[in-house]
Amino acid sequence: MKNYHKNIAIRFWIAGALGFFSVTSASGQDASANQTLTLQVFEANKIDISQRALTLVINQASLETGNPVEAVNEDGNLVWLTNGENKKITVATNNAVPRFLVKVHALDITGSSGVAAPEIILNDNTTRDLVVGVTRSWGKCKIRFVASSRVSDGVGTETHLISYTITGG
Amino acid sequence: MDTIKRVDGNRGRRGLELILSAVLTMLVFLVSEATAQNGTITIPNGNITMNITTGAAGSQPVADIDVTGTLRYWRKAAIAKVTVGTSCPTQAFTLKVLATGVVRGVAAPQVTLTDGMLAVDFITSIPSAAGWTSATITLQYTASATFAQGNSAELGNDVHTITYTLQVQ
Amino acid sequence: MTRSLTSFRKSTALKKSLMPLALFVVLIAFPRSVNAQVYGSRTHTVTVNVATINNLAVSAGSTSLTIGAANVTAGQNLMGPVVNTATSLLWGINSSLKKVTVRTNLVAPKFTLKVLAVAPTQGTASAEVTLNTTDKDFLINLGRSSGTCTLQYTGTALASTGTGTDSHTLTFSIVVQ
Numbered sequence: 001m002k003n004y005h006k007n008i009a010i011r012f013w014i015a016g017a018l019g020f021f022s023v024t025s026a027s028g029q030d031a032s033a034n035q036t037l038t039l040q041v042f043e044a045n046k047i048d049i050s051q052r053a054l055t056l057v058i059n060q061a062s063l064e065t066g067n068p069v070e071a072v073n074e075d076g077n078l079v080w081l082t083n084g085e086n087k088k089i090t091v092a093t094n095n096a097v098p099r100f101l102v103k104v105h106a107l108d109i110t111g112s113s114g115v116a117a118p119e120i121i122l123n124d125n126t127t128r129d130l131v132v133g134v135t136r137s138w139g140k141c142k143i144r145f146v147a148s149s150r151v152s153d154g155v156g157t158e159t160h161l162i163s164y165t166i167t168g169g
Numbered sequence: 170m171d172t173i174k175r176v177d178g179n180r181g182r183r184g185l186e187l188i189l190s191a192v193l194t195m196l197v198f199l200v201s202e203a204t205a206q207n208g209t210i211t212i213p214n215g216n217i218t219m220n221i222t223t224g225a226a227g228s229q230p231v232a233d234i235d236v237t238g239t240l241r242y243w244r245k246a247a248i249a250k251v252t253v254g255t256s257c258p259t260q261a262f263t264l265k266v267l268a269t270g271v272v273r274g275v276a277a278p279q280v281t282l283t284d285g286m287l288a289v290d291f292i293t294s295i296p297s298a299a300g301w302t303s304a305t306i307t308l309q310y311t312a313s314a315t316f317a318q319g320n321s322a323e324l325g326n327d328v329h330t331i332t333y334t335l336q337v338q
Numbered sequence: 339m340t341r342s343l344t345s346f347r348k349s350t351a352l353k354k355s356l357m358p359l360a361l362f363v364v365l366i367a368f369p370r371s372v373n374a375q376v377y378g379s380r381t382h383t384v385t386v387n388v389a390t391i392n393n394l395a396v397s398a399g400s401t402s403l404t405i406g407a408a409n410v411t412a413g414q415n416l417m418g419p420v421v422n423t424a425t426s427l428l429w430g431i432n433s434s435l436k437k438v439t440v441r442t443n444l445v446a447p448k449f450t451l452k453v454l455a456v457a458p459t460q461g462t463a464s465a466e467v468t469l470n471t472t473d474k475d476f477l478i479n480l481g482r483s484s485g486t487c488t489l490q491y492t493g494t495a496l497a498s499t500g501t502g503t504d505s506h507t508l509t510f511s512i513v514v515q
Contacts, residue, residue, distance in 0.1 A: 031392040032511040033226075035425065036400040039449050039504040041417065041495045044405070048412040079413030083497040136500045138415045209378025216383040226395035227428030227486050230388070238382070245377055262386050312386045316432045316484040320390045323433060327386040334379040 043084040045166045049143070051076035056147035058100070070148040078106065080113075080131075080166050081138040088168045089114065089131040093122040094161040100149045102160060106131050106141040113139025119146075122160065134166065208243040208303060210251065210335040219312040221262075229315050238308035240268070242295065242335050249295040250338040253280055254288035257329040262314040264329060268292050273304035279311070282329060293338060392512040393430035394438070396489070401425050403493040405449070410497070418494035423456065427477075427510060430484040437461075437480060437515040439473040443507040449495040451506060460485035466492070469506065478515060 056071040080089060091104055105119040114131040131141065217238050224230035242251060251274075253266060260283065268276040274295035292306070314320075403420050410417045429438065438461075440453060447469075455463035455476055460483040464475040477487065 031394040032509055033394040033396050033427070035396045035398070035489075035508045035510070037422075037451065037491060037506040037508055038400070038402040039447075039451055039493045039506070040402065040404050041449055041499075041501050041503070042404065042406040043501050044407040044410045044417060044497070046407065046410050046412040081410050081412050081414060081417075081497050083417065083495070083500050085500070136498050138413055138497050140413055210380050212380045212382045216385070218385045218387065220387045220389065222389045222391070224391045224393045224430045224432070226393035226430045227484060228430060229484060230391055230430070230432065233386075238384075243377075249377065262388055264384065264386055310384055314386075314388045314432070316391070316430045317482045318432070319388070319434075319482050320432045321386075321388045322390050326388075329384045329386070330381055331384055332379055332381045334376055336376040 041083065043082075045080075045082045045084060045087065047078065047080040047089065047164050047166045049076055049078050049164060051143075054145065056102070056145060058147060058149050067151060068149045070146050073145045074107065074142050076143040076145075077140055078143050078164060079138075079140045080134065082134055082166055083136050085135050086168060087134040087166055088129050089134060090127045090165045090167060091120060091122075091130040092127040092163050092165075093125055094163070095122070095158065096125040098123060098158055098160070099156060100147060100153055100158055103146040104130070104162070105144045105146075107144050109141040110139050111137070113137035114141075116141070122162075127165070130164065208241075210240070210242045210333055212238065212240055212333065213305070214238045217310060219310060221312060221314050224316065230313070232311055232313035235310045235312070236269070236307050238310065239305050240308055240333055241303055241305045242292075243303045244273070244297060244299075244301055245295070245335070245337070246297055248297050248338045249335055250274070250290055251292040251295070252288040252334045252336065253282070253291040253331065254286055255282040255284065255329045255331045257282070257284040257327055259325060260284040260327050260329075261318055261324045262312060262327050264327065265311045266291070266331070267309045267311075269307045269309045271304075271306050273301055276306075282331065288332070288334060291333065295338070388432065391430065391432050392436065394510055394512050395428045396510070397426045397428065398424070401491070403451075403491060405493060405495050415496050415498055416494060417497055419492045420494075422491040422493075423488050425489045426486050427455070427489055428486045429480065429512065431480055431512060432482055434481045435479070435515045436512050437475055438477040439511050439513055440467060440469065440476040441471055441473045441509055442469040443471065443509070444504060445471055447504045447506070448499055448502050449493060449504050451504065452492040453508070454490040454492070456488040456490045458485060458487035463487070469508065473511065473513075476510065480512075480515075
């Protein structure tokens, strides 16, 4: 009788051990794999103008002053993007000694994507601030050109190649 | 009459000689059998359990190879061979066997053990010439499975009852 | 000295009766060599146990994505997308109905990272996953198979977020579906 009970006990423990092992191996079989991925974002600055060419024509004179009437163009839009800090947009003409007066100004800047500098007179080829305070933003503004002349300037045609640059930081 | 008697006697003696020759031949055979061996075939190491536990992603599970089993066979009066077959009604995985370390006889190519198979040659050309009594070879079992074949937790183990037979070639 | 036909027949009959007897003696003396081809048989049991096996691996331990000036458009806040398909996932599963999930360890990533299983040789790709710390289905209906798929990572950023680096440890896991 003793041997019988002993055999039963042995079989019980063996069954228990096998069951535990089976459950453990079955539940512990889920596998996983790891991978390291690095996503790096570098500083990126981009600027574009919607109007590749425009013409300002002064062909009228004021009856009151007798001076030629200014020609204005606000058709162009400037768009930009930067993920950098403390950027600004500058403007310059390639015309070092213009005969006629040309002014440029940024209007209607979207959101808080920068602050317009005061209207700029393009009387030489110096680079001047157009929009300042551009930080981690994308923006859009209207570009307003005003061309004017004096009677003493006479008549003629001038060409400006205007460059917009997002820079600084 | 004497001649007839002698002729009849001669014929009777020839029959008796024939019987005696047969008996003597039988005795010679029995003696040679006795001096060749008393055993036939044994599997000294008993039952074997094989485990497939690991695999490779994108590949297949790693096969298990067992070389703990041995087979012993005795010299016989005639050239003999060993055949192998299996019974495994719910077979799901692959099991193969190869005789290695064969000195007495020629090992057949590795045998794929499939449930219901007819017994096939395992070792052939076992010599009958005197000079040895018995030989022991290693049973090299190779168990393999594909991922598509599943696992024992879902399908149960494959339990093969493998039979080795020593017989006249 | 003629021989009677009877005696002749008797001797012939005796010879004929002795032949089968001789043959019988031979047969009973050589039973194993003539009738029994088998000397003996032995059996033993070989048990094959196949454990539940789940294997998962990636073709490369690390990979990367970069967003720069080439991946932006003026006037838009969204930068990218940039796509990486350089690595693949490999698996081996011998049990029924499993799936692969994916998560990242990065609690608050600065930029957006998505992953998609492309061209799996087995199973069904889930919709593209935006990675966070929660396990999400990546590949489903996997069962008893060995296969691969391409890992398509897509990264995007916002200009308003600025620059920086997100370092992810992505974990792919085989779990019960």
